[in-house]
Amino acid sequence: MAAGGRGSGRPAKKKSPTKGTGGNKRRGLEGRGATPPAHLRHWHKDKARTERVEREERTGGKTSAARPQTRTRRSEDAPEYIGGRNPVLEALRAGVPAAAMYVALRIDNDDRVKEAVRLAAERGIALLEVGREKLDRLTEGGIHQGVALQIPAYEYAHPDDLVSIAQEAGEVPLIVALDSVTDPRNLGAIARSATAFGAHGLLVPSRRSAGVTGGAWKTSAGTLATLTVARASNLTSALREYREAGLFVVGLDGEGSVDLEKANLLDGPLVIVVGSEGKGLSRLVAESCDLVVRIPMHAAAESLNAGVAAGIALYEVARHRRR
Structure with a gap:
Protein backbone atom coordinates (compact mmCIF):
# COMPACT_ATOMS: atom_id res chain seq x y z
CA MET A 1 0.00 0.00 0.00
CA ALA A 2 1.33 3.46 -0.90
CA ALA A 3 3.13 5.39 1.80
CA GLY A 4 1.07 8.10 3.44
CA GLY A 5 -2.09 6.58 2.07
CA ARG A 6 -5.16 5.59 3.86
CA GLY A 7 -4.47 3.06 6.68
CA SER A 8 -0.73 3.62 6.49
CA GLY A 9 -0.61 4.98 10.01
CA ARG A 10 0.90 8.28 8.85
CA PRO A 11 -1.10 11.45 8.65
CA ALA A 12 -1.64 12.87 5.10
CA LYS A 13 0.05 16.18 4.26
CA LYS A 14 -2.26 19.19 4.36
CA LYS A 15 -2.36 21.14 1.04
CA SER A 16 -1.87 24.93 1.09
CA PRO A 17 -4.73 27.07 -0.26
CA THR A 18 -4.65 27.97 -3.97
CA LYS A 19 -3.74 31.59 -4.73
CA GLY A 20 -6.75 33.45 -6.12
CA THR A 21 -7.08 36.09 -8.90
CA GLY A 22 -8.53 38.79 -6.71
CA GLY A 23 -11.69 38.90 -8.81
CA ASN A 24 -9.90 40.10 -11.96
CA LYS A 25 -11.33 37.38 -14.12
CA ARG A 26 -14.84 38.09 -12.88
CA ARG A 27 -14.52 41.77 -13.77
CA GLY A 28 -13.10 40.87 -17.17
CA LEU A 29 -16.22 38.86 -17.95
CA GLU A 30 -18.49 41.77 -17.21
CA GLY A 31 -17.76 43.49 -20.61
CA ARG A 32 -17.54 47.21 -21.37
CA GLY A 33 -21.21 48.01 -21.39
CA ALA A 34 -23.51 49.02 -24.25
CA THR A 35 -22.16 50.80 -27.34
CA PRO A 36 -22.79 54.56 -26.93
CA PRO A 37 -25.24 56.14 -29.38
CA ALA A 38 -23.91 57.65 -32.62
CA HIS A 39 -24.26 61.27 -31.46
CA LEU A 40 -21.86 60.52 -28.56
CA ARG A 41 -19.28 58.77 -30.71
CA HIS A 42 -17.50 61.90 -31.97
CA TRP A 43 -14.79 59.89 -33.68
CA HIS A 44 -17.42 58.06 -35.75
CA LYS A 45 -19.35 61.23 -36.57
CA ASP A 46 -16.29 63.19 -37.73
CA LYS A 47 -15.08 60.35 -39.90
CA ALA A 48 -18.50 59.86 -41.50
CA ARG A 49 -18.88 63.58 -42.17
CA THR A 50 -15.42 63.78 -43.77
CA GLU A 51 -16.12 60.81 -45.99
CA ARG A 52 -19.51 62.25 -47.00
CA VAL A 53 -18.04 65.66 -47.92
CA GLU A 54 -15.26 64.10 -49.98
CA ARG A 55 -17.78 61.86 -51.75
CA GLU A 56 -20.03 64.82 -52.60
CA GLU A 57 -17.08 66.77 -53.96
CA ARG A 58 -16.24 63.90 -56.29
CA THR A 59 -19.80 63.31 -57.52
CA GLY A 60 -21.28 66.80 -57.38
CA GLY A 61 -23.59 65.99 -54.48
CA LYS A 62 -24.99 62.79 -55.98
CA THR A 63 -24.81 59.46 -54.18
CA SER A 64 -24.80 56.01 -55.65
CA ALA A 65 -25.42 52.57 -54.23
CA ALA A 66 -22.80 51.07 -56.49
CA ARG A 67 -19.47 50.10 -55.04
CA PRO A 68 -16.92 52.92 -55.51
CA GLN A 69 -14.31 52.27 -58.16
CA THR A 70 -10.60 52.66 -57.70
CA ARG A 71 -10.57 55.59 -60.15
CA THR A 72 -13.46 58.00 -59.94
CA ARG A 73 -14.65 59.98 -62.93
CA ARG A 74 -15.78 63.55 -62.40
CA SER A 75 -19.49 63.94 -62.97
CA GLU A 76 -20.57 66.47 -65.61
CA ASP A 77 -22.78 68.03 -62.94
CA ALA A 78 -19.91 68.40 -60.46
CA PRO A 79 -18.73 71.92 -59.65
CA GLU A 80 -15.43 73.24 -61.00
CA TYR A 81 -12.76 75.21 -59.17
CA ILE A 82 -10.62 78.14 -60.29
CA GLY A 83 -7.38 78.45 -58.35
CA GLY A 84 -4.92 81.35 -58.12
CA ARG A 85 -5.20 84.95 -56.97
CA ASN A 86 -5.23 86.61 -60.39
CA PRO A 87 -7.61 84.09 -62.04
CA VAL A 88 -10.04 84.23 -59.10
CA LEU A 89 -10.00 88.03 -59.06
CA GLU A 90 -10.49 88.24 -62.85
CA ALA A 91 -13.36 85.77 -62.66
CA LEU A 92 -15.09 87.80 -59.95
CA ARG A 93 -14.57 91.04 -61.87
CA ALA A 94 -16.07 89.43 -64.99
CA GLY A 95 -19.14 88.26 -63.08
CA VAL A 96 -18.43 84.55 -63.40
CA PRO A 97 -21.19 82.66 -61.54
CA ALA A 98 -19.77 81.27 -58.30
CA ALA A 99 -21.15 79.40 -55.30
CA ALA A 100 -18.28 79.69 -52.81
CA MET A 101 -14.83 81.15 -52.35
CA TYR A 102 -12.24 79.19 -50.38
CA VAL A 103 -9.45 81.07 -48.60
CA ALA A 104 -6.52 79.38 -46.85
CA LEU A 105 -6.08 79.84 -43.11
CA ARG A 106 -3.48 82.47 -42.17
CA ILE A 107 -3.18 83.64 -45.77
CA ASP A 108 -1.05 86.66 -46.64
CA ASN A 109 -3.73 89.20 -47.60
CA ASP A 110 -2.40 91.23 -50.50
CA ASP A 111 -4.51 93.66 -52.54
CA ARG A 112 -5.77 90.89 -54.86
CA VAL A 113 -7.05 88.77 -51.99
CA LYS A 114 -8.69 91.77 -50.31
CA GLU A 115 -10.50 92.80 -53.49
CA ALA A 116 -11.56 89.23 -54.22
CA VAL A 117 -13.00 88.84 -50.72
CA ARG A 118 -14.81 92.18 -51.05
CA LEU A 119 -16.31 91.28 -54.45
CA ALA A 120 -17.39 87.85 -53.20
CA ALA A 121 -19.05 89.41 -50.14
CA GLU A 122 -20.86 92.00 -52.28
CA ARG A 123 -22.24 89.25 -54.53
CA GLY A 124 -23.33 87.08 -51.61
CA ILE A 125 -20.82 84.32 -52.39
CA ALA A 126 -20.04 82.12 -49.38
CA LEU A 127 -16.56 82.69 -47.90
CA LEU A 128 -14.94 79.62 -46.35
CA GLU A 129 -11.62 79.37 -44.52
CA VAL A 130 -9.97 75.99 -45.10
CA GLY A 131 -6.57 74.35 -44.82
CA ARG A 132 -4.18 74.25 -47.75
CA GLU A 133 -4.63 70.47 -48.00
CA LYS A 134 -8.29 71.08 -48.79
CA LEU A 135 -7.37 73.60 -51.50
CA ASP A 136 -4.86 71.16 -52.97
CA ARG A 137 -7.61 68.59 -53.26
CA LEU A 138 -10.20 70.96 -54.71
CA THR A 139 -7.83 72.27 -57.39
CA GLU A 140 -6.44 68.78 -58.07
CA GLY A 141 -2.91 69.79 -57.20
CA GLY A 142 -2.94 73.00 -59.24
CA ILE A 143 -1.37 76.29 -58.19
CA HIS A 144 -3.99 78.04 -56.05
CA GLN A 145 -1.92 80.52 -53.96
CA GLY A 146 -4.33 80.02 -51.07
CA VAL A 147 -7.50 81.01 -52.98
CA ALA A 148 -10.05 79.00 -54.98
CA LEU A 149 -13.45 79.81 -56.45
CA GLN A 150 -16.18 77.19 -56.82
CA ILE A 151 -18.25 77.57 -59.97
CA PRO A 152 -21.23 75.45 -61.06
CA ALA A 153 -21.09 73.05 -63.97
CA TYR A 154 -21.24 74.89 -67.30
CA GLU A 155 -24.55 74.91 -69.18
CA TYR A 156 -23.76 74.44 -72.86
CA ALA A 157 -25.82 76.02 -75.61
CA HIS A 158 -27.15 74.31 -78.76
Whole structure:
Protein backbone atom coordinates (compact mmCIF):
# COMPACT_ATOMS: atom_id res chain seq x y z
CA MET A 1 0.00 0.00 0.00
CA ALA A 2 1.33 3.46 -0.90
CA ALA A 3 3.13 5.39 1.80
CA GLY A 4 1.07 8.10 3.44
CA GLY A 5 -2.09 6.58 2.07
CA ARG A 6 -5.16 5.59 3.86
CA GLY A 7 -4.47 3.06 6.68
CA SER A 8 -0.73 3.62 6.49
CA GLY A 9 -0.61 4.98 10.01
CA ARG A 10 0.90 8.28 8.85
CA PRO A 11 -1.10 11.45 8.65
CA ALA A 12 -1.64 12.87 5.10
CA LYS A 13 0.05 16.18 4.26
CA LYS A 14 -2.26 19.19 4.36
CA LYS A 15 -2.36 21.14 1.04
CA SER A 16 -1.87 24.93 1.09
CA PRO A 17 -4.73 27.07 -0.26
CA THR A 18 -4.65 27.97 -3.97
CA LYS A 19 -3.74 31.59 -4.73
CA GLY A 20 -6.75 33.45 -6.12
CA THR A 21 -7.08 36.09 -8.90
CA GLY A 22 -8.53 38.79 -6.71
CA GLY A 23 -11.69 38.90 -8.81
CA ASN A 24 -9.90 40.10 -11.96
CA LYS A 25 -11.33 37.38 -14.12
CA ARG A 26 -14.84 38.09 -12.88
CA ARG A 27 -14.52 41.77 -13.77
CA GLY A 28 -13.10 40.87 -17.17
CA LEU A 29 -16.22 38.86 -17.95
CA GLU A 30 -18.49 41.77 -17.21
CA GLY A 31 -17.76 43.49 -20.61
CA ARG A 32 -17.54 47.21 -21.37
CA GLY A 33 -21.21 48.01 -21.39
CA ALA A 34 -23.51 49.02 -24.25
CA THR A 35 -22.16 50.80 -27.34
CA PRO A 36 -22.79 54.56 -26.93
CA PRO A 37 -25.24 56.14 -29.38
CA ALA A 38 -23.91 57.65 -32.62
CA HIS A 39 -24.26 61.27 -31.46
CA LEU A 40 -21.86 60.52 -28.56
CA ARG A 41 -19.28 58.77 -30.71
CA HIS A 42 -17.50 61.90 -31.97
CA TRP A 43 -14.79 59.89 -33.68
CA HIS A 44 -17.42 58.06 -35.75
CA LYS A 45 -19.35 61.23 -36.57
CA ASP A 46 -16.29 63.19 -37.73
CA LYS A 47 -15.08 60.35 -39.90
CA ALA A 48 -18.50 59.86 -41.50
CA ARG A 49 -18.88 63.58 -42.17
CA THR A 50 -15.42 63.78 -43.77
CA GLU A 51 -16.12 60.81 -45.99
CA ARG A 52 -19.51 62.25 -47.00
CA VAL A 53 -18.04 65.66 -47.92
CA GLU A 54 -15.26 64.10 -49.98
CA ARG A 55 -17.78 61.86 -51.75
CA GLU A 56 -20.03 64.82 -52.60
CA GLU A 57 -17.08 66.77 -53.96
CA ARG A 58 -16.24 63.90 -56.29
CA THR A 59 -19.80 63.31 -57.52
CA GLY A 60 -21.28 66.80 -57.38
CA GLY A 61 -23.59 65.99 -54.48
CA LYS A 62 -24.99 62.79 -55.98
CA THR A 63 -24.81 59.46 -54.18
CA SER A 64 -24.80 56.01 -55.65
CA ALA A 65 -25.42 52.57 -54.23
CA ALA A 66 -22.80 51.07 -56.49
CA ARG A 67 -19.47 50.10 -55.04
CA PRO A 68 -16.92 52.92 -55.51
CA GLN A 69 -14.31 52.27 -58.16
CA THR A 70 -10.60 52.66 -57.70
CA ARG A 71 -10.57 55.59 -60.15
CA THR A 72 -13.46 58.00 -59.94
CA ARG A 73 -14.65 59.98 -62.93
CA ARG A 74 -15.78 63.55 -62.40
CA SER A 75 -19.49 63.94 -62.97
CA GLU A 76 -20.57 66.47 -65.61
CA ASP A 77 -22.78 68.03 -62.94
CA ALA A 78 -19.91 68.40 -60.46
CA PRO A 79 -18.73 71.92 -59.65
CA GLU A 80 -15.43 73.24 -61.00
CA TYR A 81 -12.76 75.21 -59.17
CA ILE A 82 -10.62 78.14 -60.29
CA GLY A 83 -7.38 78.45 -58.35
CA GLY A 84 -4.92 81.35 -58.12
CA ARG A 85 -5.20 84.95 -56.97
CA ASN A 86 -5.23 86.61 -60.39
CA PRO A 87 -7.61 84.09 -62.04
CA VAL A 88 -10.04 84.23 -59.10
CA LEU A 89 -10.00 88.03 -59.06
CA GLU A 90 -10.49 88.24 -62.85
CA ALA A 91 -13.36 85.77 -62.66
CA LEU A 92 -15.09 87.80 -59.95
CA ARG A 93 -14.57 91.04 -61.87
CA ALA A 94 -16.07 89.43 -64.99
CA GLY A 95 -19.14 88.26 -63.08
CA VAL A 96 -18.43 84.55 -63.40
CA PRO A 97 -21.19 82.66 -61.54
CA ALA A 98 -19.77 81.27 -58.30
CA ALA A 99 -21.15 79.40 -55.30
CA ALA A 100 -18.28 79.69 -52.81
CA MET A 101 -14.83 81.15 -52.35
CA TYR A 102 -12.24 79.19 -50.38
CA VAL A 103 -9.45 81.07 -48.60
CA ALA A 104 -6.52 79.38 -46.85
CA LEU A 105 -6.08 79.84 -43.11
CA ARG A 106 -3.48 82.47 -42.17
CA ILE A 107 -3.18 83.64 -45.77
CA ASP A 108 -1.05 86.66 -46.64
CA ASN A 109 -3.73 89.20 -47.60
CA ASP A 110 -2.40 91.23 -50.50
CA ASP A 111 -4.51 93.66 -52.54
CA ARG A 112 -5.77 90.89 -54.86
CA VAL A 113 -7.05 88.77 -51.99
CA LYS A 114 -8.69 91.77 -50.31
CA GLU A 115 -10.50 92.80 -53.49
CA ALA A 116 -11.56 89.23 -54.22
CA VAL A 117 -13.00 88.84 -50.72
CA ARG A 118 -14.81 92.18 -51.05
CA LEU A 119 -16.31 91.28 -54.45
CA ALA A 120 -17.39 87.85 -53.20
CA ALA A 121 -19.05 89.41 -50.14
CA GLU A 122 -20.86 92.00 -52.28
CA ARG A 123 -22.24 89.25 -54.53
CA GLY A 124 -23.33 87.08 -51.61
CA ILE A 125 -20.82 84.32 -52.39
CA ALA A 126 -20.04 82.12 -49.38
CA LEU A 127 -16.56 82.69 -47.90
CA LEU A 128 -14.94 79.62 -46.35
CA GLU A 129 -11.62 79.37 -44.52
CA VAL A 130 -9.97 75.99 -45.10
CA GLY A 131 -6.57 74.35 -44.82
CA ARG A 132 -4.18 74.25 -47.75
CA GLU A 133 -4.63 70.47 -48.00
CA LYS A 134 -8.29 71.08 -48.79
CA LEU A 135 -7.37 73.60 -51.50
CA ASP A 136 -4.86 71.16 -52.97
CA ARG A 137 -7.61 68.59 -53.26
CA LEU A 138 -10.20 70.96 -54.71
CA THR A 139 -7.83 72.27 -57.39
CA GLU A 140 -6.44 68.78 -58.07
CA GLY A 141 -2.91 69.79 -57.20
CA GLY A 142 -2.94 73.00 -59.24
CA ILE A 143 -1.37 76.29 -58.19
CA HIS A 144 -3.99 78.04 -56.05
CA GLN A 145 -1.92 80.52 -53.96
CA GLY A 146 -4.33 80.02 -51.07
CA VAL A 147 -7.50 81.01 -52.98
CA ALA A 148 -10.05 79.00 -54.98
CA LEU A 149 -13.45 79.81 -56.45
CA GLN A 150 -16.18 77.19 -56.82
CA ILE A 151 -18.25 77.57 -59.97
CA PRO A 152 -21.23 75.45 -61.06
CA ALA A 153 -21.09 73.05 -63.97
CA TYR A 154 -21.24 74.89 -67.30
CA GLU A 155 -24.55 74.91 -69.18
CA TYR A 156 -23.76 74.44 -72.86
CA ALA A 157 -25.82 76.02 -75.61
CA HIS A 158 -27.15 74.31 -78.76
CA PRO A 159 -25.09 74.80 -81.96
CA ASP A 160 -28.00 76.69 -83.56
CA ASP A 161 -27.88 79.25 -80.73
CA LEU A 162 -24.53 80.59 -81.97
CA VAL A 163 -26.06 81.58 -85.31
CA SER A 164 -29.02 83.15 -83.53
CA ILE A 165 -26.68 85.30 -81.42
CA ALA A 166 -25.12 86.77 -84.58
CA GLN A 167 -28.50 87.32 -86.24
CA GLU A 168 -29.94 89.08 -83.19
CA ALA A 169 -26.88 91.37 -83.16
CA GLY A 170 -27.26 92.07 -86.89
CA GLU A 171 -23.74 90.78 -87.59
CA VAL A 172 -22.14 88.29 -89.94
CA PRO A 173 -21.79 85.00 -88.03
CA LEU A 174 -18.31 83.99 -86.88
CA ILE A 175 -18.03 80.69 -84.99
CA VAL A 176 -14.95 78.77 -83.83
CA ALA A 177 -15.22 74.98 -83.71
CA LEU A 178 -12.68 72.75 -81.97
CA ASP A 179 -11.73 69.32 -83.30
CA SER A 180 -9.98 67.02 -80.79
CA VAL A 181 -8.59 69.92 -78.73
CA THR A 182 -8.28 68.14 -75.39
CA ASP A 183 -6.35 70.65 -73.27
CA PRO A 184 -8.70 72.97 -71.33
CA ARG A 185 -6.00 75.65 -71.34
CA ASN A 186 -6.15 75.75 -75.13
CA LEU A 187 -9.91 76.14 -74.96
CA GLY A 188 -9.49 79.04 -72.54
CA ALA A 189 -6.86 80.70 -74.75
CA ILE A 190 -9.08 80.30 -77.83
CA ALA A 191 -11.96 81.84 -75.88
CA ARG A 192 -9.82 84.91 -75.19
CA SER A 193 -8.95 85.31 -78.89
CA ALA A 194 -12.56 84.66 -79.97
CA THR A 195 -13.80 87.38 -77.63
CA ALA A 196 -11.09 89.81 -78.73
CA PHE A 197 -11.90 89.42 -82.45
CA GLY A 198 -15.68 89.37 -82.24
CA ALA A 199 -16.59 85.68 -82.57
CA HIS A 200 -20.13 84.76 -81.56
CA GLY A 201 -19.27 81.53 -79.80
CA LEU A 202 -17.31 78.30 -79.57
CA LEU A 203 -18.46 74.85 -80.64
CA VAL A 204 -16.97 71.75 -78.98
CA PRO A 205 -17.83 68.07 -79.49
CA SER A 206 -19.17 66.17 -76.51
CA ARG A 207 -16.49 63.44 -76.76
CA ARG A 208 -12.71 63.52 -77.00
CA SER A 209 -12.61 67.25 -76.43
CA ALA A 210 -11.87 69.72 -73.68
CA GLY A 211 -14.86 71.29 -71.98
CA VAL A 212 -15.46 74.39 -69.91
CA THR A 213 -13.58 73.30 -66.79
CA GLY A 214 -11.74 75.17 -64.07
CA GLY A 215 -8.58 75.14 -66.19
CA ALA A 216 -10.44 76.68 -69.13
CA TRP A 217 -12.00 79.36 -66.91
CA LYS A 218 -8.57 80.17 -65.49
CA THR A 219 -6.88 80.57 -68.89
CA SER A 220 -9.78 82.49 -70.40
CA ALA A 221 -9.25 85.33 -67.88
CA GLY A 222 -12.99 85.65 -67.40
CA THR A 223 -13.95 85.86 -71.09
CA LEU A 224 -15.97 82.63 -70.86
CA ALA A 225 -18.44 84.60 -68.76
CA THR A 226 -19.47 86.55 -71.89
CA LEU A 227 -18.74 84.06 -74.71
CA THR A 228 -21.26 81.31 -75.44
CA VAL A 229 -19.99 77.74 -75.77
CA ALA A 230 -22.16 75.16 -77.54
CA ARG A 231 -21.68 71.41 -77.57
CA ALA A 232 -22.48 68.99 -80.37
CA SER A 233 -22.90 65.25 -80.04
CA ASN A 234 -21.47 64.88 -83.57
CA LEU A 235 -19.15 67.61 -84.86
CA THR A 236 -19.32 66.63 -88.55
CA SER A 237 -23.13 66.69 -88.47
CA ALA A 238 -23.11 70.12 -86.82
CA LEU A 239 -20.71 71.46 -89.47
CA ARG A 240 -22.92 70.05 -92.24
CA GLU A 241 -25.94 71.82 -90.73
CA TYR A 242 -23.98 75.08 -90.60
CA ARG A 243 -23.17 74.72 -94.30
CA GLU A 244 -26.83 74.07 -95.08
CA ALA A 245 -27.67 77.27 -93.17
CA GLY A 246 -25.37 79.28 -95.46
CA LEU A 247 -22.13 79.42 -93.43
CA PHE A 248 -18.73 78.63 -94.94
CA VAL A 249 -16.64 76.10 -93.02
CA VAL A 250 -12.88 76.71 -93.15
CA GLY A 251 -10.50 74.30 -91.46
CA LEU A 252 -7.00 75.08 -90.15
CA ASP A 253 -4.42 72.42 -90.93
CA GLY A 254 -0.73 72.35 -91.77
CA GLU A 255 -1.58 70.23 -94.82
CA GLY A 256 -4.07 72.79 -96.15
CA SER A 257 -4.05 73.63 -99.86
CA VAL A 258 -4.33 77.43 -99.52
CA ASP A 259 -2.45 79.95 -97.39
CA LEU A 260 -4.67 81.63 -94.81
CA GLU A 261 -4.24 85.19 -96.07
CA LYS A 262 -5.21 84.12 -99.62
CA ALA A 263 -8.52 82.52 -98.63
CA ASN A 264 -11.50 84.31 -100.21
CA LEU A 265 -14.22 83.18 -97.78
CA LEU A 266 -13.10 84.97 -94.63
CA ASP A 267 -15.41 87.98 -94.94
CA GLY A 268 -18.62 85.92 -95.17
CA PRO A 269 -20.61 83.94 -92.59
CA LEU A 270 -17.92 81.65 -91.28
CA VAL A 271 -17.01 78.70 -89.10
CA ILE A 272 -13.30 78.28 -88.36
CA VAL A 273 -12.37 74.74 -87.35
CA VAL A 274 -9.21 74.38 -85.24
CA GLY A 275 -7.60 70.97 -84.99
CA SER A 276 -5.37 69.52 -82.31
CA GLU A 277 -1.70 70.35 -82.15
CA GLY A 278 0.37 67.86 -84.13
CA LYS A 279 -2.51 65.77 -85.55
CA GLY A 280 -4.47 68.65 -87.06
CA LEU A 281 -7.98 67.99 -88.35
CA SER A 282 -9.48 64.52 -88.38
CA ARG A 283 -10.29 63.07 -91.78
CA LEU A 284 -14.07 63.32 -91.48
CA VAL A 285 -13.93 66.88 -90.20
CA ALA A 286 -11.56 67.92 -93.00
CA GLU A 287 -13.96 66.42 -95.56
CA SER A 288 -16.79 68.46 -94.00
CA CYS A 289 -14.98 71.76 -94.68
CA ASP A 290 -15.50 73.98 -97.72
CA LEU A 291 -11.82 74.88 -97.60
CA VAL A 292 -8.77 73.78 -95.61
CA VAL A 293 -6.13 76.48 -95.17
CA ARG A 294 -2.66 76.55 -93.66
CA ILE A 295 -0.71 79.16 -91.78
CA PRO A 296 2.61 79.62 -93.66
CA MET A 297 5.62 79.14 -91.38
CA HIS A 298 9.34 78.59 -91.56
CA ALA A 299 10.28 74.95 -91.95
CA ALA A 300 11.88 74.90 -88.49
CA ALA A 301 8.46 75.20 -86.83
CA GLU A 302 6.57 71.93 -87.20
CA SER A 303 3.20 73.05 -85.81
CA LEU A 304 1.56 75.78 -83.79
CA ASN A 305 -0.26 75.50 -80.51
CA ALA A 306 -4.03 75.32 -81.11
CA GLY A 307 -4.60 78.52 -79.15
CA VAL A 308 -1.94 80.40 -81.13
CA ALA A 309 -3.25 79.11 -84.47
CA ALA A 310 -6.79 80.18 -83.61
CA GLY A 311 -5.61 83.65 -82.61
CA ILE A 312 -3.76 84.12 -85.93
CA ALA A 313 -6.76 82.92 -87.95
CA LEU A 314 -9.19 85.16 -86.08
CA TYR A 315 -6.95 88.17 -86.59
CA GLU A 316 -6.82 87.43 -90.32
CA VAL A 317 -10.61 87.17 -90.45
CA ALA A 318 -10.92 90.52 -88.68
CA ARG A 319 -8.45 92.06 -91.14
CA HIS A 320 -10.43 90.80 -94.13
CA ARG A 321 -13.69 92.07 -92.69
CA ARG A 322 -12.27 95.55 -92.08
CA ARG A 323 -11.67 95.86 -95.81
